[in-house]
Amino acid sequence: MxxxxxxxxxxxxxxxxxxxxxxxxxxxVAPINVNTADAELLAELPGIGPSRAAAIIEERTSNGDFTDAQALTRVSGIGPATVENMQEQLTF
The missing domain is CATH 1.20.5 (Single alpha-helices involved in coiled-coils or other helix-helix interfaces)
Known part of the structure; x- marks a missing residue:
């Protein structure tokens, strides 16, 4: 027993x-549209904190929307490794 x-x-x-x-x-998790997301939502992406989220918004406001994941390398501090880690979670 x-x-x-x-x-x-x-x-x-x-x-x-x-x-x-x-x-x-x-x-x-629903993909995040980097061309419409606010800083709080962008900061949830791997490798992106509040300061990089603000830089993404500043870059898209100044130079236009991002067309693909690789275009995020226009933002200072975002390199190919960061893009690779988050590209499955992105939409444009």
């Missing part, structure tokens, strides 16, 4: 852990 309780409890914990884990991974 004692062994079956341990097995049941272990299976219950495993099932609970798997259901929580899969629900976290199942949530998709």
């Amino acid at each position: 004692k062994g079956s309780f341990k097995g049941f409890f272990a299976a219950l914990l495993l099932g609970l852990g798997l259901s929580i884990g899969t629900s976290l991974f199942a949530q998709e």
Whole structure:
């Protein structure tokens, strides 16, 4: 009886852990449009904090919309590695 309780409890914990884990991974994040997003939303992108978000907005205001992810390298402090890390989360 004692062994079956341990097995049941272990299976219950495993099932609970798997259901929580899969629900976290199942949530998709909507891509962020860098040409319309505000600074707060842009700051959520990997490698972009408040100062780079402000620089993105300043760049698009001064020089026009971004046409693709690589165009973000126009912003000081955003290089190819940063673009690569976030390009799946972007739209234009």
